Amino acid sequence: MSAISRGSLALCLSVSLVGAGQAQEVPTDPLVTAATEARGAQGLQLAVFINDANTDFVGTFEQLPDGSLTAKPDELEEVGIKPLKAAIRRDGSIHLNDLPGIEYHVVPETQSIYVVATDAARVPRKIDLDAERSERDRPKPTSSTGAVLNYTLYSSSNDLTDADIKPFQGISGGFDARFFSPLGTVNQSFTASLSDGELQGFKRLNTTWNYSDPERMITYNAGDFVTRSLPWTRSVYLGGLQVERNFALRSDLVTLPMPVVSGSAAVPSTLEVYSQNVKTYTSDIPAGPFELANLPVITGSGEAQVVIRDTLGRETRTTLPFYTASEQLAKGLIDFSAEVGFPRRNYGSESNDYASDVFGTATMRYGLANWLTLEGHAEGGADLLNGGIGATFPLGRCGATSLAAAGSQHDGQTGTLLNGSLELRYDDFSLYGRMQRSYGNYDDIASVSADNERIREQYSYYYPGSRTFSARMPRAVDQVSLSLPTLFSRSNINLSFTQIETEGGDKTRTASTSYSTSLWKNASFYASAFKDLDDSDSFGVYAGLSVSFDNDIYGSTGVDQNGKDIAGFAEVSKSATREEGSYGWNVRTSEGKTANRSAGGNYRSKYARVDGWVQQYGDAVRASGSFDGAIAVAGGGVFATNRIDDAFAVVDVGAANVEVRSRNNVVGHTNSSGRLIVPDLNSWDPNQIDIDPQNLPVDAVVRDTRTVVVPANSGGVVVDFHVKEAAAAALVGLTDAGGKPLDAGLLGRIDGSDATFVVGYDGEAFIEGLSRNNNVTVEFVNGQTCHTAFAYSAQPGTQVAIRNVVCQ
Structure with a gap:
């Protein structure tokens, strides 16, 4: 079947059908196949019109001896007629007379079939609101080879008012090193400190290799990692191997079950979709039924509106309430993870404390239907077997539940x-x-592999008087939270209650409430309180007023009570941005039983972020500061820059002082070698990078000023804008014999080569590939040509201009 426009079909067969089922005598078609002739039927190809609207499709039909038509089910579905399974005959075809709600006749002069069909007899037009995003040409993920070292250096003093204590305490640092290539990324993080000139306190954190396959949406990890979990399972640190589904590798993929809207347009109309009162889609649609998929909605509840507007301006509005939960999966999607390894204990305080037994886990979620997501989890090792199943499903438009x-x-x-x-x-x-x-003696990897003795010591320190410690799941967990509006507009109140009973029988019950309201455009009031229902001395109240000003300045004041201590506070701060040269500051005072005052500031340079602050707590005064940055190696260069938490790009322009933008924000200007590092890109997402060609040399040629890159594996990519000096180019002003500039749009060429050019306004043409002496031919609209010759001499750093070149 192929798409056509009205009147463009030329057929070898003439047909005359006046009504459905009415046989007419038609001439023999020499192209009819032998199999068709054996049945006494003739093959037809007809332009399909439904309810007098051209579908722009040609359908393949067969005319039976009685004049009626049959067609294959998939053929009918493509042209917009719903094929019924009950109407399919033994030979796999469907007789059009057997379809309810269908009438048809064929016009032999135009080789067309006109069908009158009810909406129930038609296939709804599928409109995927996410099609533009999911079908666009996404650049393939790329990764260069290089390394990154993130570092945070921190130092604080002792009490500066105590002359008997040495004020300088030392330096501590956190480090995160990454080595990346197309084969994956190796991560190594650690902490260390320097005190009295000696390196000490070294702690290894993570050592991990990972590689991601975006086509299969799978990530492979080897080393230290956290196992995947479900709301009713617990994650553990393992040292071993992990294979997991990673939907984050495809930012264009919609994993939530989106609501579907169906309707019908009587005439060709304009379709508009509003989600949360914001227009998210608009398009022209033909007459007939339609079905919308992938409405752009967020998790939670809300409403989507579908507006159909015809050529006369008449509107039809349909409101669709929806509810989506983040735990749900769209029908057919599978999310999984499988891990095997040794449980790691005392992370952050010990470098290599692993349990001696090997454990394995497997977790899966499957979208059985848009209204039902199934869950499964299994783990085992060291005589442990654990497994469970669960399900998540919506409750109409109001919510969702899971068991x-x-x-x-x-x-x-x-x-x-x-x-x-x-x-x-x-x-x-x-x-x-x-x-x-939990009932009986419920165990999982977390409880079986726990360092019980060490945790018991910590537990008894923080919870003195507790009867028994156990790393098992709590016996009971009850949580309730309620949010509701108040009588005042733009305000709401939240209530929550949590009760936990440990395996050893200890109980904790906590209640809290919070209230917030907008007072005017830039001000709000907030208050919160909590109470430990089993400890009369454990409670707190917090209330305050916040105001935001221009230039990212924020102020707040209020009161804070914790137990029997009450204090009033006031704070003014300015937030720094991610742009080079931005700065921020903060001044805060809390006046109560013990005065707590502080002042600090930060500055983001091209190479790092610097923070410093001074604090007075009671009679003691302390100063501290930090230095946060990164060193990156990629694209043949070494760059000092701000912290790189994800991916980055090295932009190579080939010229100094060229402005570079990322996501329409100015990142900086290229250095003397024509390069700049962009440190804040997102892995697996399309990232747009632009350059401003204003500062490029006048004789420079640039292929593009904008590109989109998709970095892989939290690594770096090199973006080369291919700026080069113009290859012997000049701006040539062409005139006719009378001195009149040649018309714009004419095509010219350099004789003896394949180089061509286009004449611009005022007869000026930018011509590349010139030699010392050049012969040029220009072709006019009427097919005639003119010829000219001129000399060229290069002038580096300037735009060569050759004026008044006569072409005749």
Whole structure:
């Protein structure tokens, strides 16, 4: 089948059908296949019109001896007629007379079939609101070879008012090194400190190699990593191997089940879609039924509006309430993770404390339907077996719920776990509840591999008087939070309650509330309070007023009470941005039982961010500062820059002092070698980088001033804008024999070569590939030509201009 326009079809067969099922005598078509002739049927190709609207498709049909038509189901579906399974015959075809809501007749003069169909008999036109984003030509992820070292150096003093204590305390640092290439990225992070001239306190954190396959959306990790978890399972640190689905590798992929809207347009119309009162899509649609997919909505509840406007301006509005939860998956999507390794303990305080037993885990989520997501989890090792299943599904337009059950066996002891959660939202009201219970001796990797002795010491220090410590899941967890509007506009109140009972029988119950309201355009009031229901001395109240001003300046004042201590505070601050040369500052005072005053500032240079502050707490005064930056090696250069938390690019322009922009924000200007590092790109996302050609040399030639790159694996990419000196080029002013400039748009060429050029306004043409002596031919619209010759002499750093060249 092929798309056509009306009147462009030339066929070898004439057909005359006046009504459905009415047979007419037609001439024999020599192109009809032998199989078709054997059945006494003739093959037809007809332009399809439905309800007098041209579908721009040609359909393949067969005319039976009685004059009626048959077609294959997929053929009918493509032209817009719904094929019914019940109407499919043994030979796989469908008789059009067997389709309810269908009438048709063929016009032999135009070789067309006119179908009158109800909406129920038509295939809705599929409109994917995300098609433009998902089908666009995305650049392939790329990675150069190089390295990055992020560092944070921190130093603080002792009490500066105490002359008996040495004021300088030393320097501590956190370091994160990455080595990247097309084969993946190796990460190594550690902390260290320098005190009294000696290096000490070295702690290894993570050592990991990872590689991602964006086509299959899979990431492979080897080394130290955190296992994947579900709301009813616990993550652990492992040293080993991990394979996981990574939807973040495809930023264009919609993983949530999006609502679908269907409707019908009586005539060709304009379709508009509004999500949360913001227009998100507009397009022209033909007459007939339609179906919208992938509405651009956010998680939670809301409304989408579909507006159909015809040529007379008449509108039809359809409102669609929706609710989407982040735990749900669209139908057919699979999310998974599988890990095996040794549990790591005392992370951050020990460099190499791994359990001696090997454990493995597997986690999966599957979108069985848009309304049902199934979950599964299993783990085992060291005589441990643990497994469970769960499900997440919506509750109409108001919310979603999830249920899960799991069981375990370890050292002859068994246990079970039940978990359920509920989310409800309607207008400005929202409710969240969670309940979890464990029975028997429920174990998982976290409890079996825990360093119980060390954790018991810490637990008894922070919770004196507790009866028993256990690394197992709590016996009971109950959480409830409620958010509702108040009588005042632009304000809401939140209430929450949490109750936890440990495996050893200890209970904690905490209640909290918060309130916030907008007073005027730039000011708001907020208040919060919490209470430990089992400890009369454990409570707190916090209330204040905040005001935002121009130039990113923010101020707040209020009162803070924690237990029996109460203090008033005031603060004024200015936030720094990510742009080079930005700065920020903060001044704060808290007056109560113990005075707490501080002042600080920060500055972001081209090479690093510097922070410094002074604090008075009681009678003690301390000063501290930090230096935060990175060193990157890529593209044949070494760059000192601000911290690189994800990906970066080395932009090579080939000229100094050229402005570079990333996502329409000025990053900086190229150095003397014509390069600049852009430190804040996002891996696996399209990142737009532009240059301003204003400061390029006048004799420079640049292929593009804008490019889009997709960095891979938190690495670096080299962006070369291919700026070069013009290859023997000049601006040549061409005139006719009378001195009149040649017309704009004429095409010319240099004789003896393939080089061509276009004449611009005032007869000026930018011609490249010139030699010392040049012969040029220009072709006029009427096919005639003119010829000229001129000499050329290069003048480096300037634009050569050759005026009044006569072409005749």
